[in-house]
Amino acid sequence: MNDVFTELRRNIHRHPERSGEETGTARIITDYLSKCPGWEVQTGIGGYGVLATWRSGKPGDHTVFRAELDALPIQETTGLEYASVNPGVGHHCGHDGHMAMLCGLAARTPAIGGLHGCISLLFQPAEETGQGAAAMLRDEAMKDWHPSRIIALHNTPGHPLGQLICREGVMLVASTGVSVSFQGTSAHAAHPELGKSPWRALQTLADQALQWPSTLVPLGNSAKVTLAGINMGGPHYGTSPAAGTVWLTLRAYQTETLNMLKNQVAMLAGQLAAGQELRYEVNFTEEFEATVNQGSLFREIRDLAKAAGFSWVEPDRPWSYSEDFGRFGRIAPTLFMGIGSGEQQPALHASDFDFPDELLAMGIDVLETIVQNYHTG
Ligand SMILES: [Zn+2]
Numbered sequence: 001m002n003d004v005f006t007e008l009r010r011n012i013h014r015h016p017e018r019s020g021e022e023t024g025t026a027r028i029i030t031d032y033l034s035k036c037p038g039w040e041v042q043t044g045i046g047g048y049g050v051l052a053t054w055r056s057g058k059p060g061d062h063t064v065f066r067a068e069l070d071a072l073p074i075q076e077t078t079g080l081e082y083a084s085v086n087p088g089v090g091h092h093c094g095h096d097g098h099m100a101m102l103c104g105l106a107a108r109t110p111a112i113g114g115l116h117g118c119i120s121l122l123f124q125p126a127e128e129t130g131q132g133a134a135a136m137l138r139d140e141a142m143k144d145w146h147p148s149r150i151i152a153l154h155n156t157p158g159h160p161l162g163q164l165i166c167r168e169g170v171m172l173v174a175s176t177g178v179s180v181s182f183q184g185t186s187a188h189a190a191h192p193e194l195g196k197s198p199w200r201a202l203q204t205l206a207d208q209a210l211q212w213p214s215t216l217v218p219l220g221n222s223a224k225v226t227l228a229g230i231n232m233g234g235p236h237y238g239t240s241p242a243a244g245t246v247w248l249t250l251r252a253y254q255t256e257t258l259n260m261l262k263n264q265v266a267m268l269a270g271q272l273a274a275g276q277e278l279r280y281e282v283n284f285t286e287e288f289e290a291t292v293n294q295g296s297l298f299r300e301i302r303d304l305a306k307a308a309g310f311s312w313v314e315p316d317r318p319w320s321y322s323e324d325f326g327r328f329g330r331i332a333p334t335l336f337m338g339i340g341s342g343e344q345q346p347a348l349h350a351s352d353f354d355f356p357d358e359l360l361a362m363g364i365d366v367l368e369t370i371v372q373n374y375h376t377g
């Protein structure tokens with residue numbers, strides 16, 4: 001038997017939208033929330049973001065839960081009857097499930113009884129491109145917004161269903177994409193010495209950047225540089241090309257380390273261009289700050305989860321992917337917590353990944369437990 005949240009999730013799953021284009025998804029969420037008594041719903045925040053607020057009318061804390069609206073530009077291969085009807089787009093990060101869990105909390109909140117303070121549900125757009133959280137924070141609706149805490153639950157394959165995974169401090173690393181383009185002059189392939197090829201600059205930049213994690217990053221910190229792509233020329237055998245681009249992904253446990261690596265890229269690109277008489281351009285894209293779990297909030301949630309009998313594990317190092325949830329750390333203490341989606345579950349962003357429906361009720365229980373803790377008694 002499928003409950004209302006399973007139906008809701010599957011409906012969202014069937015109609016996935018790319019980052020920044022979540023108009024239909026926002027409408028599904030808004031339609032659902034409008035049926036939940038007591039919730040005030042604001043739309044169009046930082047793009048298609050939706051903010052729902054429940055006010056008890058009594059003084060107290062303001063707790064915020066975050067879910068994401070966007071899907072991924074990946075063709076779904078699950079073959080499920082509720083598979084994506086939008087070619088080349090699919091919910092392979094489980095954001096459909098996160099939205100349904102928050103809707104589950106919206107449905108349950110009015111019945112909890114004796115609540116004080118205020119609860120918000122934040123459905124952010126464009127998480128996968130690292131732009132949505134920042135766009136929401138720039139919006140007038142969130143000006144002077146200083147909630148007591150902001151919490152995100154993200155499903156996590158490879159862990160038993162419903163297990164909570166969390167650590168104090170850095171939970172998810174900071175990262176950014178960077179493209180460096182060099183422009184020289186072309187030449188006849190018979191006389192490459194007469195042109196200015198970008199090749200040596202591209203090669204040197206990639207080679208050196210790949211070594212920075214061991215040559216520049218202090219012991220105890222951590223960073224990773226990945227060569228995402230390199231492009232120059234093509235099957236035009238008569239020509240020595242004039243232009244080329246290298247794409248790198250930079251990652252670090254700390255936002256400061258990431259900024260240091262970004263400065264290194266800009267500096268080295270400038271030096272190489274000057275030394276070889278090339279023009280150059282550096283662009284950073286998909287920038288994510290580190291997602292940090294604030295100490296006292298972490299301890300409160302850990303104690304609460306253990307007392308409530310949830311399975312709880314603490315990874316000994318940050319996870320190596322990034323999330324734009326880290327941005328919200330600028331306005332409130334934040335906590336990002338994994339919730340196991342099954343040990344045999346395909347990885348996040350895999351084309352056959354699907355959020356397990358069995359996790360919905362477990363996730364809603366976790367959210368409700370947090371609300372009870374901060375807003376009753
Ligand atoms: Zn994702």
Ligand SMILES: [Zn+2]
Pocket residue numbers: 068093094095154
């Ligand atoms: Zn995600």
